[in-house]
Amino acid sequence: MPSQEPAITNQIRRLRFEHGEMTQDQLAKMAGVTRHTIMALEAGKYFPSLLLAFRIARAFGAPVDRVFEFRDTV
Amino acid sequence: MSDSEKWAWWVLGVVLLTVGAYGAFLKFFGHNQATTSVFALLALTAVPASSRRYFRGRTFDEREREIANKAWRAGFSAVWLAFIGLFMTIGFVKGWDATLTVPVWNLEETILWAWVVVLGVEAVTTLILYRGGAHA
Numbered sequence: 001m002p003s004q005e006p007a008i009t010n011q012i013r014r015l016r017f018e019h020g021e022m023t024q025d026q027l028a029k030m031a032g033v034t035r036h037t038i039m040a041l042e043a044g045k046y047f048p049s050l051l052l053a054f055r056i057a058r059a060f061g062a063p064v065d066r067v068f069e070f071r072d073t074v
Numbered sequence: 075m076s077d078s079e080k081w082a083w084w085v086l087g088v089v090l091l092t093v094g095a096y097g098a099f100l101k102f103f104g105h106n107q108a109t110t111s112v113f114a115l116l117a118l119t120a121v122p123a124s125s126r127r128y129f130r131g132r133t134f135d136e137r138e139r140e141i142a143n144k145a146w147r148a149g150f151s152a153v154w155l156a157f158i159g160l161f162m163t164i165g166f167v168k169g170w171d172a173t174l175t176v177p178v179w180n181l182e183e184t185i186l187w188a189w190v191v192v193l194g195v196e197a198v199t200t201l202i203l204y205r206g207g208a209h210a
Contacts, residue, residue: 032135033135033136033137034076034137034138036076036137037135037136037137037138040137046137048136049136051136052135052136
C-alpha cells in the first residue's frame with residue numbers, strides 16, 4: 001500500500017545554515033521567488049518546478065540531487 | 075503578508091462593502107435601478123493595481139501563480155454552479171415551457187452578482203490556500 005509521506009524531501013534548511021546562515025529572504029532573492037515560497041518548500045508543503053529546483057541548487061552551488069531527494073514510497 | 079494576500083483582503087472588503095450597500099439601498103429605496111448603482115463600488119477592486127505605494131501589485135512566483143489559478147477557477151466554478159442551480163430552480167418552479175419576462179436592469183444585476191461571486195470566492199480561496207492549504 002502506498003505511503004502518505006511526501007515523495008520529495010529537501011535539505012534547504014540545512015544547506016542555508018551551511019552557507020553562512022543564509023536567510024530565507026536571501027535565498028528567495030537568489031532563486032527569484034518570494035520568502036513565503038521558501039518557507040512552504042522547507043515545510044514540505046510545496047514541491048517546486050524543475051526550473052525552481054535548479055535555481056535553488058545553483059544558489060547553493062550544489063547539484064539538484066543534493067538539495068532535493070526523491071523517495072520511492074510505494 | 076504577501077501582495078496576493080493583501081489583494082485578497084482588499085477585494086473581500088470591497089465585496090462585503092458592495093453587498094452591505096446593496097442591502098442598505100434595498101431596505102431604504104426598494105428594489106429598483108438605484109439599487110443596481112451600488113455595483114459601481116466593484117470598481118474599487120482596481121485600486122491595488124493602480125496604487126504603487128500601498129499595493130505594489132501582485133508579484134507572482136510559480137507557487138503564487140498556482141494559487142491564483144486555483145482561486146480563479148474556484149470563483150468561476152462557483153458561478154457556474156450558481157448559474158446551473160438558478161436555471162434548474164426556474165425550470166422546476168415556473169415550468170420548463172414557461173415564458174419569462176424580466177426587465178433589463180434585472181438581467182444586468184444578475185451578471186453583476188455573478189461577478190461579485192467570482193471575486194468573493196476567488197479572494198476567500200486565495201486566503202485559504204495561503205493560510206492553511208496545501209500551498210501554505
